[in-house]
Amino acid sequence: MEKYNPSIIEKKWQEIWDKLNLNKAVDFDEKPKYYCLEMFPYPSGKIHMGHVRNYTIGDVIARFKRYTGYNVLHPIGFDAFGLPAENAAINAKIHPAKWTYANMDYMLSQLQKLGFSYDKDRIIATCDPKYYKWEQKIFIEMFKRGMAYRKESEVNFCPHCQTVLANEQVEDGKCWRCDSEVVKKTIFSWYFKITDYADELLEDIKLLEQGWPSRVLSQQINWIGKSEGAFIKFKFEKSDEYLEVFTTRPDTLFGVTFVSISPKHPKVKEIVKDKNILDYVEKMIVDLDIKKDYDKEKDGIYSGINLVNPANGEIVPLYIANFVLMEYGTGVVMGVPAHDQRDFEFATKFNIPKKIVIYREDLSKDVTTWKSSFVDSGFLVNSGEFNGLQNELAKEKIVEHLASKNLARKAYQYKLRDWNVSRQRYWGAPIPIIYCPNCGVVTESIENLPVELPENIEITGFGGSPLAKVESFVNTTCPICGAKAKRETDTFDTFVESSWYFLRYCSPDYDKDIFDKQKVKYWMDVDQYIGGIEHAVMHLLYARYFTKVLRDLGYVESSEPFKRLLTQGMVIKDGAKMSKSKGNVVDPDDIVNTYGADTARLFILFAAPVDKDLEWSDEGIEGSFRFLNRLYRLIANYAFKVKDVPLQGTLTPRIKELLYEINSCVQKVTNDIENYHFNTAIAKLMEFVNFLYSFNPEEDELGYFRQALEKLTILISPFVPHLACELWEMLGHSEIVFSQSWPKVELEYATKDTVKIAITINGKLRDTVETTKDADQKEVEKLALNSEKVKKHLEGKEIKKYVYVKNKILNIIV
RNA sequence: GCCGGGGUGGCGGAAUUGGUAGACGCAAGGGACUUAAAAUCCCUUGGGAGUUUCUCCCGUGUGGGUUCGAUUCCCACCCUCGGCACCA
Numbered sequence: 082m083e084k085y086n087p088s089i090i091e092k093k094w095q096e097i098w099d100k101l102n103l104n105k106a107v108d109f110d111e112k113p114k115y116y117c118l119e120m121f122p123y124p125s126g127k128i129h130m131g132h133v134r135n136y137t138i139g140d141v142i143a144r145f146k147r148y149t150g151y152n153v154l155h156p157i158g159f160d161a162f163g164l165p166a167e168n169a170a171i172n173a174k175i176h177p178a179k180w181t182y183a184n185m186d187y188m189l190s191q192l193q194k195l196g197f198s199y200d201k202d203r204i205i206a207t208c209d210p211k212y213y214k215w216e217q218k219i220f221i222e223m224f225k226r227g228m229a230y231r232k233e234s235e236v237n238f239c240p241h242c243q244t245v246l247a248n249e250q251v252e253d254g255k256c257w258r259c260d261s262e263v264v265k266k267t268i269f270s271w272y273f274k275i276t277d278y279a280d281e282l283l284e285d286i287k288l289l290e291q292g293w294p295s296r297v298l299s300q301q302i303n304w305i306g307k308s309e310g311a312f313i314k315f316k317f318e319k320s321d322e323y324l325e326v327f328t329t330r331p332d333t334l335f336g337v338t339f340v341s342i343s344p345k346h347p348k349v350k351e352i353v354k355d356k357n358i359l360d361y362v363e364k365m366i367v368d369l370d371i372k373k374d375y376d377k378e379k380d381g382i383y384s385g386i387n388l389v390n391p392a393n394g395e396i397v398p399l400y401i402a403n404f405v406l407m408e409y410g411t412g413v414v415m416g417v418p419a420h421d422q423r424d425f426e427f428a429t430k431f432n433i434p435k436k437i438v439i440y441r442e443d444l445s446k447d448v449t450t451w452k453s454s455f456v457d458s459g460f461l462v463n464s465g466e467f468n469g470l471q472n473e474l475a476k477e478k479i480v481e482h483l484a485s486k487n488l489a490r491k492a493y494q495y496k497l498r499d500w501n502v503s504r505q506r507y508w509g510a511p512i513p514i515i516y517c518p519n520c521g522v523v524t525e526s527i528e529n530l531p532v533e534l535p536e537n538i539e540i541t542g543f544g545g546s547p548l549a550k551v552e553s554f555v556n557t558t559c560p561i562c563g564a565k566a567k568r569e570t571d572t573f574d575t576f577v578e579s580s581w582y583f584l585r586y587c588s589p590d591y592d593k594d595i596f597d598k599q600k601v602k603y604w605m606d607v608d609q610y611i612g613g614i615e616h617a618v619m620h621l622l623y624a625r626y627f628t629k630v631l632r633d634l635g636y637v638e639s640s641e642p643f644k645r646l647l648t649q650g651m652v653i654k655d656g657a658k659m660s661k662s663k664g665n666v667v668d669p670d671d672i673v674n675t676y677g678a679d680t681a682r683l684f685i686l687f688a689a690p691v692d693k694d695l696e697w698s699d700e701g702i703e704g705s706f707r708f709l710n711r712l713y714r715l716i717a718n719y720a721f722k723v724k725d726v727p728l729q730g731t732l733t734p735r736i737k738e739l740l741y742e743i744n745s746c747v748q749k750v751t752n753d754i755e756n757y758h759f760n761t762a763i764a765k766l767m768e769f770v771n772f773l774y775s776f777n778p779e780e781d782e783l784g785y786f787r788q789a790l791e792k793l794t795i796l797i798s799p800f801v802p803h804l805a806c807e808l809w810e811m812l813g814h815s816e817i818v819f820s821q822s823w824p825k826v827e828l829e830y831a832t833k834d835t836v837k838i839a840i841t842i843n844g845k846l847r848d849t850v851e852t853t854k855d856a857d858q859k860e861v862e863k864l865a866l867n868s869e870k871v872k873k874h875l876e877g878k879e880i881k882k883y884v885y886v887k888n889k890i891l892n893i894i895v
Numbered sequence: 896g897c898c899g900g901g902g903u904g905g906c907g908g909a910a911u912u913g914g915u916a917g918a919c920g921c922a923a924g925g926g927a928c929u930u931a932a933a934a935u936c937c938c939u940u941g942g943g944a945g946u947u948u949c950u951c952c953c954g955u956g957u958g959g960g961u962u963c964g965a966u967u968c969c970c971a972c973c974c975u976c977g978g979c980a981c982c983a
Contacts, residue, residue, distance in 0.1 A: 296899050300978060301899060308982075328983060341983095377981080409982045416983095422896085425982050496982055687920070688907060694976090696907060700921050708920085714935090761909065764919035771919090774936095804953075841916040844964040846915050886965045890914045894963050
């Protein structure tokens with residue numbers, strides 16, 4: 082007998098699949114469509130186990146859906162812009178484009194070897210000008226609608242490398258490349274006004290509750306960070322001007338004993354004249370910029386200025402305090418030390434009085450004995466006409482009262498900030514903006530798109546934006562007046578590309594617009610999206626945002642791109658994420674070379690539920706390989722004997738049992754695949770194989786045995802497609818297994834005639850009895866009382882009652 | 896601190912609406928085959944105890960509760976992983 086040889090089988094079938102063009106997604110096909118999408122990879126060089134897991138999950142779903150009558154779109158592409166390509170250029174003197182395309186070629190060959198069923202006519206690379214041309218168009222439309230804008234803001238900057246650094250490139254306050262201190266710098270950047278969509282992004286989470294993991298949704302809710310509160314005006318003691326604060330606790334307004342303002346607030350320089358104070362403010366700003374959050378102690382200084390509490394007219398001091406964020410609210414905060422922990426700490430340090438305004442019986446009335454602030458609910462005290470009110474109620478009342486005097490207004494604030502999309506890098510999509518001395522900031526005209534990246538470029542990693550040094554790129558003419566003008570040299574954050582690639586897959590070659598609206602209408606929404614949990618906020622929020630923007634620009638109809646989301650767990654080894662530094666990396670190439678793609682796929686699905694972390698095990702993969710060998714031998718043993726044998730003979734108990742096992746397997750595997758419980762689906766298939774091994778069919782049972790082997794082959798084919806094709810062929814079929822339809826449960830065989838019923842006494846298992854299905858209680862009681870074991874436990878006891886659950890259990894209470 | 900997961904054998908993990916805890920796999924032990932090994936096949940395998948072809952007790956992080964019956968539901972607590980973190 083031939084041995085199972087995955088390297089030969091897999092190559093053979095991959096070629097056949099390509100020839101048959103099996104995985105083609107047909108635009109506007111009559112079958113119902115199904116869009117199955119996995120997050121596309123960054124072309125880092127080679128795929129890792131996380132990719133294998135991600136794409137195997139998607140492939141099983143895509144193949145299963147094709148079996149069950151769907152027209153499936155299952156595409157792949159590359160998130161091809163990004164910093165590693167520039168690092169390669171610096172370190173290895175390879176052009177980023179060359180590096181990226183070489184990596185994509187290699188990774189595509191790896192994906193091919195793993196047998197993933199992608200539609201190969203839809204591969205996209207975001208660094209292709211044919212792709213980013215349309216991204217530039219989207220930007221231009223956004224800019225024209227005021228959805229994109231330019232502003233000056235604070236960023237991380239390395240003074241040595243002369244470049245902006247992303248947050249993740251700052252390590253312990255130092256530049257990751259040259260180790261110099263990173264400073265905050267205020268520069269101009271481009272922003273997307275995602276905050277305009279904050280409310281909708283939050284509201285529409287309701288639409289995703291059925292299909293998305295709750296932890297992703299809760300992370301997004303957290304990130305958007307909507308708070309209900311009020312703006313309240315505090316008048317200066319000595320002028321008629323106001324400072325406005327944002328608070329979520331207007332109910333504590335009578336407890337204000339100071340107000341604090343951010344050192345970075347522009348008002349500070351206006352209103353404080355004392356040089357010593359201003360020097361101290363400067364020192365605080367420097368500290369804020371270099372220190373890590375966790376070692377920032379509360380610090381501040383009295384500004385010399387007082388304000389008036391609008392609720393009771395009390396004069397309160399204004400402090401300049403380092404814990405007040407300039408980026409949130411108004412940059413000014415009312416200080417209520419008794420009912421806010423930060424204010425409590427600050428007031429304790431600076432000997433500012435604390436005043437109780439929310440009270441509960443179990444509290445001490447002497448605030449000086451308090452170890453921390455009281456932030457729970459209670460009723461109001463020391464609050465004038467509001468005394469005695471429940472504090473939640475008082476929030477409304479106090480705001481209403483002040484609003485009538487134009488001193489307060491109800492408001493919402495969000496943690497979400499506008500999205501900074503400017504990167505001072507080469508390997509990204511150029512932002513299609515031109516600075517004209519006459520016309521100002523203008524967009525490139527649509528006809529001139531794409532604004533292409535210049536190819537001849539030197540990337541050193543030093544001296545600021547690489548594009549700024551390419552004169553042929555920078556110098557251009559104004560599309561409006563024709564004057565000499567300069568191009569924007571920033572490129573887009575790569576999250577911009579990944580915010581709409583799933584739309585481009587619907588018509589990847591369309592050259593008249595961003596995409597073909599009709600095709601997008603046919604294919605969207607993505608029915609199942611699969612990817613890593615690390616994208617819970619950034620990518621998934623940006624993609625949701627872009628979909629809404631494109632809807633408002635008239636390009637798409639839906640508001641949410643991804644109906645269902647599956648977040649797979651990490652692949653770990655020795656308890657830690659695989660990483661070069663830990664030396665616990667398992668290379669998919671090695672696994673495929675040693676065991677084949679089918680074994681890799683099977684193990685990665687079998688070893689853990691999809692959403693949990695998966696502990697890699699060298700012994701485990703051996704086990705999966707053994708199983709496939711066992712399966713191969715089973716079918717190779719019988720293929721010749723069962724070929725073309727018809728179903729025949731009477732339904733003997735043995736045949737009935739065989740049919741029951743077949744149907745129970747069909748039912749369990751189908752159900753489990755539908756629910757993405759691949760590990761238990763595979764376990765069931767293993768059980769079925771074990772059963773078939775022990776069955777040893779007689780001559781006249783071979784017809785039914787053939788049927789068992791055939792259904793087994795179909796059921797396992799989404800997991801191990803190459804082997805399944807081979808087995809199907811061995812069983813004598815000339816057409817490919819994937820042309821079959823998915824087995825249906827034959828209800829008449831799906832249940833057994835007899836059932837085992839557990840007999841428990843006071844909830845403890847004492848025996849099991851076998852009886853006919855749906856037997857009535859009396860009958861089971863009789864059987865139970867006949868059992869020796871049960872008799873023994875009932876000796877000298879009085880039966881009080883029976884609890885009977887049909888086909889399951891009889892509990893005897895004594 | 897806040898939010899969200901998760902605690903089941905030596906290990907990865909199974910257990911419909913509360914109804915026989917430990918499926919399946921790994922590891923381990925024993926046996927068959929073999930000159931031998933590999934491969935393969937078969938058996939055992941949660942812990943403890945005993946009168947050991949059988950029987951009993953304990954057992955799903957801990958302590959309570961609801962129930963005829965709890966891994967599953969409720970309350971309190973412990974541990975652990977992930978995210979956010981001075982957001983007023």
